[in-house]
Amino acid sequence: MAAPAPVEDRILAEADLRAISTAFDPDFYRAVYTDLPAEMDALWHYRVAGWLEARDPATWFSTARYLEENPDVAAAGIEPFSHYLRRGHREGRDVRPSRLMSAYYGQVGWGAHEWGYPAFDGAPGLAPPRRSRAAGGALLLTDEHRAAIAAEFDAHYYLAVNPDVAQSGMDPLDHFLAAGWIEGRDPNARFSVRDYLADNPDVAATGVHPFAHYLLAGRAEGRAAKSQLGFRYDVIARLKPVEDRLADALAAAQRVRLDPPERLAPLADLGDLHITFSHDDYTAHSGGLQMCVRRESERFMARGVDHLHLFPAAFSPMVRLADEPGPLGVVLNGHRLGPHGAAAVQAALTPGSVGARRSFAIHSLLGHDPDATADILAAAGLSAGFFWLHDFASVCAGFHLLRNDVEDCAAPPRDSAACGVCAYGPFRARQEAGHRRLFDRLALTVVAPSQVTLDFWRAHTDLPARGAVALPHATLKPRGPAPQTAADRPLRVAYLGMPTVLKGWPVFRDLAIRLAEDPRYAFLHLGGQPDPSAPAAFHAVVATGDRPRAMQEAIEALEVDVALLWPLCRETFSFTAYEAAAGGAAVITGPDSGNVAAFASDPAIGRVLADEATLLQAFQGGEIVALSRRKRKARVFDQVYSGLSADLVTP
Numbered sequence: 015m016a017a018p019a020p021v022e023d024r025i026l027a028e029a030d031l032r033a034i035s036t037a038f039d040p041d042f043y044r045a046v047y048t049d050l051p052a053e054m055d056a057l058w059h060y061r062v063a064g065w066l067e068a069r070d071p072a073t074w075f076s077t078a079r080y081l082e083e084n085p086d087v088a089a090a091g092i093e094p095f096s097h098y099l100r101r102g103h104r105e106g107r108d109v110r111p112s113r114l115m116s117a118y119y120g121q122v123g124w125g126a127h128e129w130g131y132p133a134f135d136g137a138p139g140l141a142p143p144r145r146s147r148a149a150g151g152a153l154l155l156t157d158e159h160r161a162a163i164a165a166e167f168d169a170h171y172y173l174a175v176n177p178d179v180a181q182s183g184m185d186p187l188d189h190f191l192a193a194g195w196i197e198g199r200d201p202n203a204r205f206s207v208r209d210y211l212a213d214n215p216d217v218a219a220t221g222v223h224p225f226a227h228y229l230l231a232g233r234a235e236g237r238a239a240k241s242q243l244g245f246r247y248d249v250i251a252r253l254k255p256v257e258d259r260l261a262d263a264l265a266a267a268q269r270v271r272l273d274p275p276e277r278l279a280p281l282a283d284l285g286d287l288h289i290t291f292s293h294d295d296y297t298a299h300s301g302g303l304q305m306c307v308r309r310e311s312e313r314f315m316a317r318g319v320d321h322l323h324l325f326p327a328a329f330s331p332m333v334r335l336a337d338e339p340g341p342l343g344v345v346l347n348g349h350r351l352g353p354h355g356a357a358a359v360q361a362a363l364t365p366g367s368v369g370a371r372r373s374f375a376i377h378s379l380l381g382h383d384p385d386a387t388a389d390i391l392a393a394a395g396l397s398a399g400f401f402w403l404h405d406f407a408s409v410c411a412g413f414h415l416l417r418n419d420v421e422d423c424a425a426p427p428r429d430s431a432a433c434g435v436c437a438y439g440p441f442r443a444r445q446e447a448g449h450r451r452l453f454d455r456l457a458l459t460v461v462a463p464s465q466v467t468l469d470f471w472r473a474h475t476d477l478p479a480r481g482a483v484a485l486p487h488a489t490l491k492p493r494g495p496a497p498q499t500a501a502d503r504p505l506r507v508a509y510l511g512m513p514t515v516l517k518g519w520p521v522f523r524d525l526a527i528r529l530a531e532d533p534r535y536a537f538l539h540l541g542g543q544p545d546p547s548a549p550a551a552f553h554a555v556v557a558t559g560d561r562p563r564a565m566q567e568a569i570e571a572l573e574v575d576v577a578l579l580w581p582l583c584r585e586t587f588s589f590t591a592y593e594a595a596a597g598g599a600a601v602i603t604g605p606d607s608g609n610v611a612a613f614a615s616d617p618a619i620g621r622v623l624a625d626e627a628t629l630l631q632a633f634q635g636g637e638i639v640a641l642s643r644r645k646r647k648a649r650v651f652d653q654v655y656s657g658l659s660a661d662l663v664t665p
Contacts, residue, residue, distance in 0.1 A: 030096035031061060032182030037099060037193035039072040046070075046114040061093070070112035071095045074196050079110040099184070103192040159226035163191065166229060168202035174546035175200075201225050203547040204527055209241040245520035246420040253419055256411065256437050259331050263381075266328035267339040273352030278362035280346060285370045286319040288659070289394060291387060292377040294325050295343050297350070300542075300556065302589050303404045306487060306658055307377055308559055313660035315347060319371055322346050324390070326381025327353035332411045332441060333448030334383045342382075356386035365395030374399035375659040376458070380407055384452035391456065398457035398480070400659050403467050403586055409474050411445040412438030414516065414583035422584060422606040425474040446475075453477045461662065463487045463587035464609040470584070485661060487587050490651040496598035499573050499644045508538040508574040508599065510555075510565060510590045513545035517590075518580030521626060523548035525578070529633055540568050557593075563653065565590070569597025570650060575642045576600050577620075580629070584608030595619050598648040600641040602629070 040056040047069055050059055060071055068078040075095060081088040084107055087097050098109060167187050173180040176199055179189050190201055198208045210228060211218040214237060217227050228239060241247065288310075296307040311321040326334070327341040334340045342359055344351040366372055374396050379387070391397065407413035409425050417423040417436045426432040428446070433439045452458070459481040462468035468484045507526075513519040523545070526537040530549040537550035544552040555568040569577070577594035579601055585591075585608040592613070594601050601620030603610045614620035621641070623629050632638045640646070 029183060030093060030100065033096045033099040033184050033189075034061060034071065034093075036176070036178045036182045036184060036189060037072060037095070037197065042073050042112075042114075043069070043071065046112075065093050065095065070114060072112070072193075073114075074109065074111050076110040076112050080107075083108065083110075099189070099192050104188065158230070159223060160191065162229040163187075163201065163223070163225055166202060166205075166225075171202050171546045172199070174544070195223060195225060203523075203549065204239050206240040210237070210239065213238060213241060245515060245524075249420050249515055250418055253437060256331070256441055260441075263328060263330040264338055267326070267330070267341060270327045270339075270341040270353050272341055272354055272358075275354065275358045275362065277351050278344065278354060278358060280351070281322065281359070281362040282364055284320050284322070284364075285366055286317075287322060287366065287370070287372050287394065288314040288319050288663075289322045289324070289372075289374040289391065289396070290377055290659075291324050291374075291379065291382055293380040294329060295345060295350070296323060296325075297345055297348055300558065302487075302587070303377060305557070305559070305562065305589070306402075306404070309655060310375065310658040310660055311348070313657035314663075317371075317660075317665055320347055324359065324382075328381075330381035332407075332445050333379050334381055335444075335448075336383055336385060338383075340381065340383055340386070356383065356390060360386075360390045360393045363390065363393040365393070370395075371663075372396055373659065373663045375402060375461075376400070376452070377402045377404055378407065379449060379452060380413070384448050385455070387452060388455040397455075399459070400461050400662060401453075401458040401479070402658075403460060403462040403471055405586060406471070406474075406584075407445065408449040408477060409446070409471070410438055411441035412436065416516075416583050419515075420582065422582070425470075449477060453479065459483065459662075461485055461659070464612065466609050466612040467584075467586040470608075483662070485656055485658070487589065487658070488592050488653045488655050490592065490596055491654050493650045493652050496570070496643055496648040496650045497573075499575075499642070501644060504534055504536040505639050505642050506536050506538060506573060506575045508540055508569070508572070508577050508594075509548075509550065510569070510577055510579065510594060511541045512543055513539065513541065513548075516582055518578070518582060519545065519548075521580040521629070522550075522578050525630065525633060526550050528630070532633075534636065534639060535633065538572060538574065540565065540572070540574075557589075562655070563593075563596075565593040566596045566653065569594060569599050573643060574599040575648075576602055576638065579603045579607065579610050579614075580626075581607050581610065585610045588613070592653055596651040596653050598643055598650045600646065600648075602638070602641070604629070 035057060038057050038060065043056040043060060044050055050056060060069060065077055070077050075098070077094050080094040080098060084102070087094055098107065164187060167190065169186045172186040172190060176194070179186055190199060195207050200206055205225060205228065207224050210224045210232070214232070217224060217232070228237060290307055290310065292303060292307055294304070296304040307323065311323070314321050323345040325343045327343045340356060341353045342356055343353055344359060372395060374391055376387070376399070391399070405413040406415050406425065409415065415423050415425055417432070423432060423436065428442050433442065457480045460468070460471065460479045462471060462482070462484050463486055465484045468482055472482065509519065509522040511517055526548045529535050537548065539545070539548065539550040539552045540555040542554065542556040553568060553572065555565050557564045574597065577599040579588065579591055579594065580603055584606060588610045591601050591610045601610065601614040603614045603620065603622055604626070605611055605622055605624060611622045615622050623632060
């Protein structure tokens with residue numbers, strides 16, 4: 015190897031660095047090279063000094079052996095990892111695994127690499143390719159393999175889900191062939207490298223490239239491209255223990271630095287006042303609940319009533335205990351006054367003058383201490399107010415009522431076996447007890463945004479509410495018939511909102527993948543963030559305080575026929591469902607979606623299908639086409655928004 019150059023000359027060319035950064039494994043590097051200072055970046059060390067010291071950048075790549083077996087690379091003084099990634103793999107050069115690979119996986123477990131790579135003995139349906147030593151026995155791809163992979167490789171998808179590769183400037187197919195598949199990256203939305211190797215240990219044992227095997231043999235043999243266990247299995251596999259989530263929240267709360275109490279001085283001069291409590295800062299986050307608090311604030315302030323909003327400065331997944339840290343974020347009339355302790359907020363408030371108009375609404379108790387909440391309200395001269403059911407946190411710590419985050423549980427008895435098998439079960443008593451303390455100390459009128467939510471809540475809790483009322487967040491006012499659409503265009507099926515499991519994105523995604531080649535359907539995604547895993551045309555749409563009807567307007571402009579709203583949880587209201595109907599789209603949902611199902615059960619609004627199998631059958635059989643705007647003579651509506659608590663307080 016050439017003599018080492020001065021440090022300033024060892025900095026790699028930008029293209030080489032970008033290539034390395036996409037495949038470099040910093041966890042491996044730091045774990046096996048324990049002499050690195052904690053503050054030093056692992057990638058920086060490798061590119062400046064590590065490769066010259068024959069250190070390995072990943073489990074599957076031996077720096078020393080690559081240079082030994084490629085004397086032309088060594089003689090030129092070229093950094094070996096970038097050489098392989100950018101040129102060597104295309105030239106058919108072999109790689110060997112790091113000698114430290116076994117030691118590393120002995121520390122962390124095999125994880126995504128649990129398949130190992132023993133010697134190749136041939137694979138049915140595949141011409142035995144020349145064997146490489148990549149990852150301990152992986153195979154060098156033949157021209158047949160490369161051609162098959164290239165034909166079904168989705169470069170747009172690969173770059174979208176791997177932004178580091180996009181930023182590196184590397185050809186995405188080259189990256190996948192050289193390193194991506196070893197790292198468990200997928201070539202398109204329909205194939206999972208990790209699932210295929212986990213489900214087919216015979217393929218894993220050969221070390222053959224999994225995508226090549228599937229394309230040239232596995233598909234014909236009836237092997238699945240992805241796990242048949244479904245997205246719910248993945249959710250459960252990644253489920254973080256609730257106690258760990260709570261511990262993280264408490265640690266975050268302890269790190270919050272409180273502002274000087276002098277910043278709360280404006281609270282002492284308030285007269286007419288409305289106080290709200292929720293789980294976060296409605297001025298900084300978007301979502302249905304945040305829009306509700308914002309709308310409520312605007313209505314009160316329009317009457318000349320000040321609005322004070324309190325929220326946990328560090329999010330917590332459940333009600334806070336008295337001995338747990340709980341700094342509060344304080345917002346007055348839309349302006350932040352910083353984080354403060356509950357006692358400081360209590361001390362800053364006064365009951366106000368005689369005759370002052372004062373009220374309060376609790377939109378969420380998550381992250382709040384019930385007794386501290388009641389004490390703050392007492393300092394403001396308040397004891398009677400409203401408690402909103404935006405979720406079911408007053409019933410269980412799993413406030414979506416999803417057993418292990420995947421299945422509606424319908425709030426079984428706390429001592430039932432069904433509750434005992436759920437991750438949230440051990441915390442349910444804590445959550446219920448916290449809400450009971452709040453209801454015991456305050457005279458609370460429970461307000462639900464739908465009758466179905468109120469009925470369910472009454473049937474599953476005995477909290478001592480002073481009263482209860484259903485007040486929808488919005489109602490629909492007929493505006494007239496929707497414009498006629500072309501008779502020969504495909505049915506436009508849309509998912510609305512952020513692509514999250516909770517809101518049913520995997521159901522939409524899997525349906526779009528299965529029907530991607532069906533000319534009867536066109537799939538669209540309207541939301542704030544794209545997910546290239548679904549073959550759906552993305553349109554950026556976000557409803558804001560300035561444009562609350564942005565989603566409705568987009569649905570109407572794009573002539574969406576069907577909105578597939580398949581939330582896993584029972585929704586207490588769902589602005590999305592109302593936006594869909596207002597824009598002229600039919601709402602399709604499942605039976606466990608709460609108020610969405612209640613809303614869509616009206617044949618003029620949509621359909622409620624029994625399960626996901628029925629959903630697929632309705633699309634494959636073509637029955638769903640009857641819901642096109644043209645065939646059902648769609649109508650459009652105006653949404654009339656409520657003022658929430660402002661509608662319940664006499665002006």
